[in-house]
Amino acid sequence: xxxxxxxxxxxxxxxxxxxxxxxxxxxxxxxxxxxxxxxxxxxxxxxxxxxxxxxxxxxxxxxxxxxxxxxxxxxxxxxxxxxxxxxxxxxxxxxxxxxxxxxxxxxxxxxxxxxxxxxxxxxxxxxxxxxxxxxxxxxxxxxxxxxxxxxxxxxxxxxxxxxxxxxxxxxxxxxxxxxxxxxxxxxxxxxxxxxxxxxxxxxxxxxxxxxxxxxxxxxxxxxxxxxxxxxxxxxxxxxxxxxxxxxxxxxxxxxxxxxxxxxxxxxxxxxxxxxxxxxxxxxxxxxxxxxxxxxxxxxxxxxxxxxxxxxxxxxxxxxxxxxxxxxxxxxxxxxxxxxxxxxxxxxxxxxxxxxxxxxxxxxxxxxxxxxxxxxxxxxxxxxxxxxxxxxxxxxxxxxxxxxxxxxxxxxxxxxxxxxxxxxxxxxxxxxxxxxxxxxxxxxxxxxxxxxxxxxxxxxxxxxxxxxxxxxxxxxxxxxxxxxxxxxxxxxxxxxxxxxxxxxxxxxxxxxxxxxxxxxxxxxxxxxxxxxxxxxxxxxx
Amino acid sequence: xxxxxxxxxxxxxxxxxxxxxxxxxxxxxxxxxxxxxxxxxxxxxxxxxxxxxxxxxxxxxxxxxxxxxxxxxxxxxxxxxxxxxxxxxxxxxxxxxxxxxxxxxxxxxxxxxxxxxxxxxxxxxxxxxxxxxxxxxxxxxxxxxxxxxxxxxxxxxxxxxxxxxxxxxxxxxxxxxxxxxxxxxxxxxxxxxxxxxxxxxxxxxxxxxxxxxxxxxxxxxxxxxxxxxxxxxxxxxxxxxxxxxxxxxxxxxxxxxxxxxxxxxxxxxxxxxxxxxxxxxxxxxxxxxxxxxxxxxxxxxxxxxxxxxxxxxxxxxxxxxxxxxxxxxxxxxxxxxxxxxxxxxxxxxxxxxxxxxxxxxxxxxxxxxxxxxxxxxxxxxxxxxxxxxxxxxxxxxxxxxxxxxxxxxxxxxxxxxx
Numbered sequence: 001x002x003x004x005x006x007x008x009x010x011x012x013x014x015x016x017x018x019x020x021x022x023x024x025x026x027x028x029x030x031x032x033x034x035x036x037x038x039x040x041x042x043x044x045x046x047x048x049x050x051x052x053x054x055x056x057x058x059x060x061x062x063x064x065x066x067x068x069x070x071x072x073x074x075x076x077x078x079x080x081x082x083x084x085x086x087x088x089x090x091x092x093x094x095x096x097x098x099x100x101x102x103x104x105x106x107x108x109x110x111x112x113x114x115x116x117x118x119x120x121x122x123x124x125x126x127x128x129x130x131x132x133x134x135x136x137x138x139x140x141x142x143x144x145x146x147x148x149x150x151x152x153x154x155x156x157x158x159x160x161x162x163x164x165x166x167x168x169x170x171x172x173x174x175x176x177x178x179x180x181x182x183x184x185x186x187x188x189x190x191x192x193x194x195x196x197x198x199x200x201x202x203x204x205x206x207x208x209x210x211x212x213x214x215x216x217x218x219x220x221x222x223x224x225x226x227x228x229x230x231x232x233x234x235x236x237x238x239x240x241x242x243x244x245x246x247x248x249x250x251x252x253x254x255x256x257x258x259x260x261x262x263x264x265x266x267x268x269x270x271x272x273x274x275x276x277x278x279x280x281x282x283x284x285x286x287x288x289x290x291x292x293x294x295x296x297x298x299x300x301x302x303x304x305x306x307x308x309x310x311x312x313x314x315x316x317x318x319x320x321x322x323x324x325x326x327x328x329x330x331x332x333x334x335x336x337x338x339x340x341x342x343x344x345x346x347x348x349x350x351x352x353x354x355x356x357x358x359x360x361x362x363x364x365x366x367x368x369x370x371x372x373x374x375x376x377x378x379x380x381x382x383x384x385x386x387x388x389x390x391x392x393x394x395x396x397x398x399x400x401x402x403x404x405x406x407x408x409x410x411x412x413x414x415x416x417x418x419x420x421x422x423x424x425x426x427x428x429x430x431x432x433x434x435x436x437x438x439x440x441x442x443x444x445x446x447x448x449x450x451x452x453x454x455x456x457x458x459x460x461x462x463x464x465x466x467x468x469x470x471x472x473x474x475x476x477x478x479x480x481x482x483x484x485x486x487x488x489x490x491x492x493x494x495x496x497x498x499x500x501x502x503x504x505x506x507x508x509x510x511x512x513x514x515x516x517x518x519x520x521x522x523x524x525x526x527x528x529x530x531x532x533x534x535x536x537x538x539x540x
Numbered sequence: 541x542x543x544x545x546x547x548x549x550x551x552x553x554x555x556x557x558x559x560x561x562x563x564x565x566x567x568x569x570x571x572x573x574x575x576x577x578x579x580x581x582x583x584x585x586x587x588x589x590x591x592x593x594x595x596x597x598x599x600x601x602x603x604x605x606x607x608x609x610x611x612x613x614x615x616x617x618x619x620x621x622x623x624x625x626x627x628x629x630x631x632x633x634x635x636x637x638x639x640x641x642x643x644x645x646x647x648x649x650x651x652x653x654x655x656x657x658x659x660x661x662x663x664x665x666x667x668x669x670x671x672x673x674x675x676x677x678x679x680x681x682x683x684x685x686x687x688x689x690x691x692x693x694x695x696x697x698x699x700x701x702x703x704x705x706x707x708x709x710x711x712x713x714x715x716x717x718x719x720x721x722x723x724x725x726x727x728x729x730x731x732x733x734x735x736x737x738x739x740x741x742x743x744x745x746x747x748x749x750x751x752x753x754x755x756x757x758x759x760x761x762x763x764x765x766x767x768x769x770x771x772x773x774x775x776x777x778x779x780x781x782x783x784x785x786x787x788x789x790x791x792x793x794x795x796x797x798x799x800x801x802x803x804x805x806x807x808x809x810x811x812x813x814x815x816x817x818x819x820x821x822x823x824x825x826x827x828x829x830x831x832x833x834x835x836x837x838x839x840x841x842x843x844x845x846x847x848x849x850x851x852x853x854x855x856x857x858x859x860x861x862x863x864x865x866x867x868x869x870x871x872x873x874x875x876x877x878x879x880x881x882x883x884x885x886x887x888x889x890x891x892x893x894x895x896x897x898x899x900x901x902x903x904x905x906x907x908x909x910x911x912x913x914x915x916x917x918x919x920x921x922x923x924x925x926x927x928x929x930x931x932x933x934x935x936x937x938x939x940x941x942x943x944x945x946x947x948x949x950x951x952x953x954x955x956x957x958x
Binding site: 199239459 | 580585755925933
């Protein structure tokens with residue numbers, strides 16, 4: 001506000017009077033230290049009053065203080081001197097000058113949710129007149145649409161030229177006007193808001209449409225109630241459509257996770273016929289490799305820590321593939337063609353790997369943070385598509401494409417397919433089947449590692465990580481048809497979308513049960529899965 | 541194996557057994573054995589390992605000050621591996637083979653239910669340190685965690701108040717097992733008694749270890765858009781909380797719109813989470829690490845030092861939490877009761893436990909109730925901060941007596957005492 005005043009280089013006094021006339025809310029000219037004293041109180045109502053007083057001061061200092069309060073940086077000494085904690089040290093809350101020597105004793109000014117909401121709204125009110133359009137837009141969306149803020153909104157609207165911000169301001173104004181005593185302005189507000197999809201707007205409209213029973217005195221009011229009810233219906237229709245869209249997205253996202261965890265298994269189990277109970281642990285190893293990469297970045301490259309994932313992807317692949325190949329050479333290769341022994345041996349290996357990780361990293365889950373570019377999401381009306389889910393959908397698509405290219409376009413892929421279909425004949429043709437087995441097992445394990453890297457971004461990373469996915473991945477592979485990548489893709493998609501469509505109706509636990517029952521029924525009917533491998537010597 | 545080998549092996553075995561029993565007798569003479577029954581592997585290891593650590597630390601502390609009745613305490617640590625029937629086996633082993641004077645242990649209600657018949661049959665003594673659903677009272681158990689009226693009910697009352705946001709609509713979300721289902725049954729009855737309509741309560745459960753909360757959070761969002769202030773009461777247990785809170789942050793549900801109050805989320809559970817998007821969500825406990833008083837400062841310092849000396853994994857981020865405090869209080873109270881009874885005999889200690897008091901790290905003097913085997917505890921409600929700690933925004937002025945049999949469940953009126 002001060003800068004705006006300075007910008008209007010005219011008779012300062014005259015303008016001062018004009019501004020005072022324009023703004024209905026009385027505003028002091030600067031933030032007084034006395035205004036803050038109540039913030040040190042233990043009573044929430046005192047603090048609430050202090051926040052209002054500070055906001056009413058309406059200058060840069062007030063904004064700084066409120067932002068510090070919201071961020072938890074505002075400190076108070078026992079003699080009620082307010083300080084702000086900055087990375088450089090303590091500064092005076094009002095003057096902004098460094099404090100030295102630092103006081104021995106000070107404590108954070110604590111706020112609860114009620115005060116937090118009030119502070120957010122006060123900050124939005126102050127920022128509404130900022131010079132930066134992005135800040136203004138943010139503020140216009142965050143401001144509390146109450147009738148007290150109407151004059152402020154009007155003032156902001158009269159100055160605003162950016163259409164997007166004008167729309168947000170209009171909306172806030174309309175929400176405030178819903179509670180207007182004048183039916184005409186209520187009707188106008190309802191009309192403005194009918195196209196909205198904001199659940200909060202819907203809540204306000206619903207309250208308006210319900211109050212019919214109490215006051216049906218005037219026909220004007222009846223009209224308002226009716227219009228509100230219609231608007232609610234329109235919004236509900238739109239929300240239902242979005243909910244449908246949202247469910248498709250969550251289904252696709254679950255499918256991408258299922259596909260990633262099952263793809264590696266589809267190669268080791270589907271192509272090589274090894275019932276690898278330790279596949280889950282490959283996911284776990286991939287996730288821990290991601291964790292280690294993150295730690296290395298935190299320790300050595302703290303500035304580029306946001307990009308650790310780019311390095312974590314190849315690292316998790318290589319480490320998981322190496323462990324897989326080691327297992328193949330030392331244990332599994334002696335057990336080819338003996339499914340029961342393989343099952344037991346790999347199960348033992350899985351227990352061994354879990355305990356090993358528990359010894360090295362502890363039984364606690366470790367923290368793998370989303371890089372900042374993967375936090376949050378795209379907002380689309382009231383739907384949010386989280387970035388981490390979008391990235392994983394894209395990632396699983398990319399992994400699928402690479403695996404398909406590898407299997408169908410390379411020499412190694414040709415060998416793997418050959419060995420899968422007829423091991424003896426492939427060996428006769430000069431394919432070194434032992435080496436192909438080793439590489440294929442490494443590939444399957446490596447893809448498991450990639451899946452672990454992806455899972456670390458949405459779930460927990462702990463020694464038991466693999467255990468919770470092993471059932472799901474076998475389910476996908478068996479349903480899809482052993483030995484078929486395409487089947488795995490369809491099975492993952494089907495399971496993902498079906499369970500996410502069922503979940504809202506019958507709950508998460510019954511969904512799991514129902515899915516299992518459906519799969520059992522399906523396998524009874526069609527033991528070979530969705531897609532059967534065709535060929536003469538399949539079971540050679 | 542020829543005969544000579546067999547004989548040799550037998551001789552070694554006999555010698556071993558003899559030396560073991562001798563050392564056993566020797567140990568029995570000048571130490572008191574104390575059992576510690578917490579899962580150190582499996583899904584619950586995440587929470588229970590810290591309790592084992594706290595118990596060992598407290599025992600060391602007591603031993604350093606001269607032990608109990610002039611004897612040192614000797615901890616016997618067993619690992620029931622998050623396996624509920626194994627809890628019962630290990631409990632029997634502790635009571636019959638190791639002949640421990642007392643057992644500190646269990647976390648989940650299902651593990652407590654599993655060991656209960658063993659303790660009652662052999663007249664053992666169990667100290668149970670975790671908040672639970674109530675509806676149980678055993679002569680052989682002392683409950684040092686909270687009963688529903690010391691945690692769940694006050695938390696819901698707080699949210700109903702103006703201070704808590706005058707919540708009118710409730711989502712009861714939990715993991716699918718006995719504790720959340722019973723707690724939600726009590727809460728539902730309580731909410732109805734406060735005039736909340738059936739349509740304003742949504743109840744939903746997820747399996748243990750569930751990690752995909754997208755649809756559930758979308759459902760909560762829809763439920764919250766019906767025109768009344770909504771809150772979520774979460775009894776989600778274990779590591780499912782991490783994906784749950786992550787998804788909350790990603791879906792942009794802020795505490796100022798839809799606050800989530802959790803009963804099983806403490807400092808330990810938040811260690812694996814970036815709490816910046818979660819600031820303002822709530823938890824109800826009887827202790828928080830952030831509470832400021834001399835007892836707590838000493839408790840935290842002692843635990844950090846113990847963690848360092850014993851090289852606990854990730855020791856630079858160790859935290860203390862409510863069940864750890866309850867373990868600490870429980871062991872100290874047992875010690876006081878033994879000293880009062882001048883014996884470790886279960887019946888005498890049980891009598892001496894009634895009315896014991898202890899100045900706890902929560903800053904309150906806790907008292908073991910004379911009749912119902914539960915502690916009188918303060919109730920605190922904390923808001924999550926960006927550093928993974930909780931700020932206490934509300935607490936009771938005094939301690940509250942436990943009601944293990946909730947008055948909101950019909951037929952419980954006559955069960956308050958033994």
